Amino acid sequence: MRPPVTHHHPAGGAARHTSRILMVEDEKRLALSLAKGLTAEGYVVDAVHDGREGLRRATEGTYDLVLLDIMLPGLNGYRVCAALRAAGHEMPILMLTAKDGEYDEAEGLDTGADDYLTKPFSYVVLVARVKALLRRRGQGGGASPVHVHGDLKVDTAARRVFLGEDEVTLTAKEFSVLEQLVLRAGEVISKAEILEQVWDFAYEGDPNIVEVYISALRRKLRAKLIRTVRGAGYRLETAP
Numbered sequence: 001m002r003p004p005v006t007h008h009h010p011a012g013g014a015a016r017h018t019s020r021i022l023m024v025e026d027e028k029r030l031a032l033s034l035a036k037g038l039t040a041e042g043y044v045v046d047a048v049h050d051g052r053e054g055l056r057r058a059t060e061g062t063y064d065l066v067l068l069d070i071m072l073p074g075l076n077g078y079r080v081c082a083a084l085r086a087a088g089h090e091m092p093i094l095m096l097t098a099k100d101g102e103y104d105e106a107e108g109l110d111t112g113a114d115d116y117l118t119k120p121f122s123y124v125v126l127v128a129r130v131k132a133l134l135r136r137r138g139q140g141g142g143a144s145p146v147h148v149h150g151d152l153k154v155d156t157a158a159r160r161v162f163l164g165e166d167e168v169t170l171t172a173k174e175f176s177v178l179e180q181l182v183l184r185a186g187e188v189i190s191k192a193e194i195l196e197q198v199w200d201f202a203y204e205g206d207p208n209i210v211e212v213y214i215s216a217l218r219r220k221l222r223a224k225l226i227r228t229v230r231g232a233g234y235r236l237e238t239a240p
Contacts, residue, residue, distance in 0.1 A: 018176050018197055019134055023047040023067040024054030024080065025096065034067070037123055038130070042159065042172040044198075051075030055083055063091055065133055068113070070097035078111045085112035092133035096121075147182045149238050152225065154182045161221075168220050173198065177213045181226060181236040190233035 021038060025031040026049045035045040046061070048054050052074035058066055066084070070077035081093050092114045115129050147154045153162040159175055161168045170178065176198040180189055191210045199209070214234060218226055227235045 018042075018044050018179065019064045020044045020046070020062065021065050021067060021130070022054065022058055022061065022063040024051065024058075024072060024077070025049065025067065025069045026072050027069075034123075034126070038127070040172070041127055041130075042176070043130075049073075051077065051080050055080045058084055058089065058091070059087065065130060066091055066093045067130075068093055068095050070095060081113050082111040092136070094129055094133060147185070149182065149185050149236065152182075152221065154178065156182075163221055170217075170220065174213055174216055174220070177210070178217055178221075181234060185236045186238045188229045188233045188235045193233070 019042075021043050023031055023035060023038075023045055025034070025047065028049055031047045031049065035047050038045050046057065046063075048057055049072075051072035054066075054068065054072070055075060057063075058080070068077045068080060072080070075083075077095055077097070081095070084091075084093070093112065094115045094117060095113045096117050096119060098119045114133055117126060117129060147156065151164045155161075156179055161170055161175065161178065177194060180194050180197050191207055194210050195207055199205075214226055214228075225237055227237055229235055
């Protein structure tokens with residue numbers, strides 16, 4: 001029987017989609033606390049509590065970063081990390097562990113981890129490490145994080161939005177919905193696609209929540225900027 005998967009849904013910002021993090025941590029209270037914090041930072045976070053399940057999810061899913069505990073049931077973090085690297089998965093891996101000492105750190109990095117954090121750690125430090133790893137990953141893709149459409153400018157790295165000379169303040173969710181439209185400006189994006197990228201495939205709430213955020217964006221930006229295509233979805237209008 002597989003351990004439960006906990007999903008937390010918000011908003012993040014790589015140039016392609018909302019940054020998605022897989023957390024493999026058997027301390028469920030810690031996992032829940034970290035997931036809530038990272039969600040507030042604007043990421044989609046999936047949490048599992050078993051090494052084998054973590055390996056399966058990391059292999060089958062599309063994640064931008066893995067937070068990986070070392071002392072796990074099923075498979076320990078070293079073996080999960082080594083298996084992912086052997087299979088050619090290149091997403092950044094940040095190891096979390098109660099173990100310390102140079103030997104443990106070296107072993108973690110030798111198996112292919114990108115960084116290492118010893119418990120207890122500062123949450124502020126964790127977020128800084130996560131952002132640094134995601135930033136490095138984004139730089140490797142070569143895509144510009146700044147998208148300009150007429151007088152609308154969206155910086156997906158800094159998570160800032162400008163309409164003309166004025167900066168527009170958006171919530172994390174509002175930004176993530178806008179990000180999906182901006183990255184595919186001129187294309188029709190379905191409500192289901194937005195839900196999957198911003199709220200995750202496991203979202204079980206009212207799908208009309210997308211309409212609420214589209215309305216909020218129209219109020220804060222410009223009503224005609226986002227067009228509803230009946231029966232199909234939404235389209236960000238590009239400048240003529």
